[in-house]
Structures are given as structure tokens and as C-alpha cells.
Amino acid sequence: MIPEQSPKARRIAGRKLKILDAAAAVFADKGYQRATTREIARVADVAEGTIYNYFGNKQGLLLGILQQIVAETGDSIAAIEADDVASLVEQALEARLALSKKHRMLLTFLHEARLNPEVLTFYTTHLRDHLLEVMTERITILHQLGIMRPADARLVARIFLAIVIGFGVQFELGDDAFLAEETPAALARGITDVLLNGLQKPPVGENT
Amino acid sequence: MIPEQSPKARRIAGRKLKILDAAAAVFADKGYQRATTREIARVADVAEGTIYNYFGNKQGLLLGILQQIVAETGDSIAAIEADDVASLVEQALEARLALSKKHRMLLTFLHEARLNPEVLTFYTTHLRDHLLEVMTERITILHQLGIMRPADARLVARIFLAIVIGFGVQFELGDDAFLAEETPAALARGITDVLLNGLQKPPVGENT
Amino acid sequence: MIPEQSPKARRIAGRKLKILDAAAAVFADKGYQRATTREIARVADVAEGTIYNYFGNKQGLLLGILQQIVAETGDSIAAIEADDVASLVEQALEARLALSKKHRMLLTFLHEARLNPEVLTFYTTHLRDHLLEVMTERITILHQLGIMRPADARLVARIFLAIVIGFGVQFELGDDAFLAEETPAALARGITDVLLNGLQKPPVGENT
Amino acid sequence: MIPEQSPKARRIAGRKLKILDAAAAVFADKGYQRATTREIARVADVAEGTIYNYFGNKQGLLLGILQQIVAETGDSIAAIEADDVASLVEQALEARLALSKKHRMLLTFLHEARLNPEVLTFYTTHLRDHLLEVMTERITILHQLGIMRPADARLVARIFLAIVIGFGVQFELGDDAFLAEETPAALARGITDVLLNGLQKPPVGENT
């Protein structure tokens, strides 16, 4: 499974990772535009020129980080095993919110995707569409099982996406006492409750 | 009541607006960082120096645009008159989504707020907190009227905010066929339905 | 003697003076280059454009100030009446040092003269040469009277000039505790003593 | 003792010197403010950005030149060996006047020191105070040896400084036929004579 790596190959791979980590840290701090290759090199403890041995240009660093996050995230949603819908939704939301908090690069990514076709394509293809697809699939199944009422799966998927993005952005902007004191898990629970049961008082009976 | 404005005063006010409009257009196109005062001046059809007669620096343009949007938006939410909750929520959502679509600067604003304390303060104070407050108020009233079930008003307000931000971002990134063909009104209706009635099939009775 | 001035002419002359005073203040503070016509206008409480009704350009302000100082200084040296050399020299020195302290523009003038032929010509012609001439004359007379020993009058004049400039510069740079606590009069007395009697212990007799 | 310098290190040191020399030439020509980094780069035959690899900003160039001059000047005064006072004073004066003539930056330095606290500090600390100290020391010794009559050493030191500055300034302004035809040595001799023996005809005896 693990490819036999020569020490040299391993050293090289390590260096690439070190540069990516440095870039991620600097991008998270300064955003893409304001981050300088000089600072990334300093943080990675390599020379500026070395970066260009591994990445064609600054944008390559961004795409490299995206790739890493996609790989890391993997099929975490598909992998979720849950007995009931509430637990499923909750776990999925929690995982995404935790990711946002960890990388602190959501806004930089989205903003760069907005301005840069190549980054947009990567984001759209590898992150958004994948997410929408997986969610649409799950939702459709839940519809068919009669667990969910038949709303438009595409809309529901986009509502989920909006919530993940919206809370991710709010996390990154910080400065919100309420969000700061809630754990992602607790938030996910609260959001899940609203999404599944709605805000309206049921006409007669009780909910859950 | 309306002050008689001299032609000169009117010309000056017009010029300031022209510069702001140009800046808004260029920011929407290129983002804040990549936008140059050179291009803004060109689009506004003034000399570069003229910009600095009206705004202290580039950031002043950004804050000026924000101010304009805040003024324009006003208390549009508070002003909404609606007989039922669904209609209220729907109108509020629709207004916000339309704004996002019109200005196409949400991501640039949020991103800049993430990096720039002054912009963050403006955003937080004049936009986010105002929105959260108005919404929390409305929600609390609906709770008290027994129309809404008693969820945490602060969380609900943040869910609304997340949805507005999340859909605004998705609009701006474009490239989503589903969103492109839906009107803000239709989207707002769909989202409202999910938020009020929930996704789960009610145990026995009907919804709506 | 005083020309009949119409009120209008007086107002105009007053304005010109106000602008010159403002320019002198700003030049003394910021130097010529860093002084802006905007600030001068602000200090003079006129519009920027008004300056150009009275002076062709920024340099005109500098020459105008020089002219004013020359007029003010006038033939103050020639006017000095003194019984003995010591008193003469002392009064002349004191007057110059006081001027330096008052206007705080010596360095700015000299520096600008160094760079700007027109300013140099003015300075050379109206200030330096006049000073050298008056001094050379006085010195020659003192020689002839047998009061001074026969040194080269041109050199002696330049030594005086050097001392006036040198102390003026030291005043302007500030930061010298010794100079700060001495009055121009006391300094002039000390300098005069050295210049007249020399630093060397006389072979036999006493001095003064 | 002398470190073996790699060719690269030597090239780099050479470049830094080349930039400093270019800056000194342009500053001497245009003054500090009017000198542009563009022109300095052109004269040094490097790209504009290269300057900033060696100096943090334009002011760094000025301080770099000052440092160089200080280093070059070193303890030249302390190093002077002379049998008699006249020769000592003469050599010290001559050295300073020659420096002024060589660098042609005295006025620019002084003017900039007047306006810029950092430059003032450098000037005060490394040039003026050092000079005053060395001179005060020498003078005190001469007093104690009974060679000089007991004038205030602090005043005498400042008179020397004033003369050095005053003649330096007159050199730089040029346009003085008398100064142009005198060598620094001859001038120093003449000035020394005046300073040591005074201008006044001694009451009875002769001087030196």
C-alpha cells in the first residue's frame, strides 16, 4: 500500500508539505493577496526560490492547499454512519464547522475563487459540487424512505451548503460572543433541530 | 425642507457619487486588493488625485460604499409589514438575497473585514449587529405570541444570517445552474418553507 | 513718507503679509520642500488659489520672505554706534544670532540656495555680499586706525560670517544644553573676547 | 584576521558601496528630498528594488552615508600629532574643511537633521558630540599646560564647530571668489592665526 520511498523522495515530499503548511498558515493570517512568498519561505524555513521548485507560482500554493484539504476531508460525509436523520445531519454539520474553524481559510478561498477562474473551477468541482452531490443523494434517499417530506432536494442541499458557509464565515470573522462560547457540536445540534423540526409551533401535536 | 443646493454643490455631490459608483463597480469586479485607484479614476472619469479630494484613502472608498449600502438598506426589515410569519420571513430573505445579487460585493466586504480591523468594525457594528438585533427582537415576539416554538432566539438569528451570507456567497460565485434560474422570491419561499416547517415528515398530521 | 493707501490697497498689502507670515511659519517648521501650499493657505486663512494671486509660485514665497528679512534687517550693522571694537563686534554678533533664533529659517534658506540658482543669487547678492562688504569696510577702517592688527580683511569677514552661520545652525538644530542656557548677548560677549584677544596665553603681559 | 571573502560576498559588499556612492552623488547634487530613488538606482546601475535589498528605505541611504563618513573620519582629530598649538588647530581645521569640500553634503545633512529626528540623533550623537568632546578635552589640556588662556572650553569648542560648519556651508554654496582660490590649508592657517592671536593689536608687545 505504502509506496517504497527513497530517503530522498521522502525528504522532498516533506519539504513540499512544509511549504504548504507554511503557506496555509500565512494565507490564513493575511489572506492570499497580502501573503508574500517571502514570508511563506521564512515560515517554511526555505529560500524563496525553493518554493518555485515545488509550485509553479503563488496560485499553485493555494491549489495545493485546497487539494490537501479535499484529500483530508475525503468522503467524510459518505462515511458517516448514523441510525437516525438527526444524528446524520448533526455529524455532517459538525464536521464541516470544525473544518472551518481549523483551517481559517474559508473566506480567502471563496474570495479568491470569486476572482480567479482556475481557483473557482477547483473549488466548484472538487468541493461544492461534491458536497452538493453527496447531500442531494442522501436527501433523496431519505425522501424515498419517507423520513423526509418531499422538498426539492437541490434546494435543501443548497440550504445546507449555505449554512455551512454562513457559519464558517461567521466563525472566521470572529467577534461573536455567542458563537465563541458554543462548541461546534452544540451548534450543530441546535441547527439540526431547527432544520428538521422547523421554527413554527406545530398546529396541534408535539415535535420529537 | 430640502436645502436649495447650488449647482456647484450638486456637481460636487454628483462627483462623489460617481466615484463611489466607479469604486463599487471595480471592487465588485476585481475585489478590493486588486482594484487600483487608477482604474477607479478611469471608470469614474476623473483624475486620480480627485479621488483623494473626497476620500482619505482607498479604504475610505470601501467604507463609503458600505455606508451607502447601509443607508440604502435602512430599516427595510423593520419596515416589513406582514400578516403571517411565512410572509415576513420570506420578504426579509428576499430583500437580502436581492441586495447580494445587486451589489456583488459581499465576499469582498467579508474578506476585507476579516483582514482589516476598521472594516471589520464597520461591518460588525453597522451590518451584522443591526441585523442580529432586529431579527432577535422579531423572533422573541413571535415566541411570545406562541407562533414560534421556543428555540434559542440568538441561534435562530444566526441561522438566518448564515443563510443570507451563504446564499449571497453562492450567488456571487455563480456557476450554479439551479440558483441562476430561480428568482430570489422563489428561493426565499422555498427556504422559508424549510425553516418554518422543518425537513422531517411530521409524525402524523400534515404540514403547512 | 507713508504713501496714501486706499483701504483696498491696505487690505491687499495686509493679505500679502499674512500669506508671507504663514509661509515663514510653515517653512520654519517643515522646511521648504515639505511645506505644502495647502498648509500655508490654511495657516494664512486664505484659499490655495489666493496665494497665486500674490506670488507666482512657491519659490516666490521664499524670495518674498527673504526680501522681508533683508528689509527688516536693513543696515542694522551700519547703524551700530559703539565706542570700542569689543562693543561693536558684540552688538553685531548679537543682532545676527538673535535673527537666527527668531526666524528659524537659516538652514532652509541656505539649503534651498544650495539647490536653486535663483534663491542662491538672492541670498548671495542681498545677504552675504552685503554682509561681507559692510564688515570688510569696518575692518579696514579698524586696521587703518591701528586698532586691529593687519590681518586679511576678506578672511576676517568670512570668519565672522562663518561664526554667524555656524552658531545660527547650531541654534536651529537645538539639542545643545550649553547653547540653550546662554543668551545671545552672553554668547556674543564670549565669542568677541576670543576673536579679539585670541586663545593663546600672551607671552608676557595680560589681556583685557 | 581578514576573513576570506567569497567572491559572492565581495560582489555584494561592492554593490552596497556602489549604491551608497550613487546615493551620495545624487544627494550632493539634488539634496535629500529632491533626490529620487529612481535616479540613485540609475546612477548605481541597479534596479530600483535592489536598493531596498540593502537599505530599508531612502532614509537608510542617508544614514548609511553618514556612517561611512563617520567611519572614514574616525579619530582623525585624536590622531593628530603636533608640536605646537598652531599646528594642531591648523591640521584639525584643514581636515574638516577638506571633508566638507569632498562630500558636499553638509547642508543636506544639517537640513535633514533639522527636520528628521532620526537623522538629528545620528548627527548629534556621532558627529557633533564626538567632535565637541574631543575638542573640549584638547582645550582643557592646553589650559592646564598654560598654553591657552582660561576661556570656557565649552564655548571655545562651539566656536571651532561654528567655524567648521560656517566655512563648510560657504564652500558648498560656492560663488565666493576668495574662498575658491584659497586652499583649505591656507585658510586653516589664516583662521588659526586669528583664533590664537586675536584680532586686536596687542597693547604693547608683539605676538608670535
Place this chain on the structure above:
DNA sequence: GATGAATGAGCGTTCATTCAT
């Protein structure tokens, strides 16, 4: 492969001067 000095186009901003009002 690693280095980091060199590059130079391009940035935000300033300010003396002009001129329509």
C-alpha cells in the same frame, strides 16, 4: 536541488498649479 540577490512593473498617494465660478 537549494539559494537569495536582482529585477521592474505597478501600486497608493501627494501636491504645486490651474481655472471656472
Place this chain on the structure above:
DNA sequence: TATGAATGAACGCTCATTCAT
């Protein structure tokens, strides 16, 4: 005559990228 908004060339400085070592 007084105004001050408009101008635009020019400034100091940055930084992604290259390439000789």
C-alpha cells in the same frame, strides 16, 4: 479678487518571479 475642486506627473516602495551560483 477669492475660491477650492481638479489635475496628473512623479514619488517611495513592494513583491512575484528568475537565474547564476
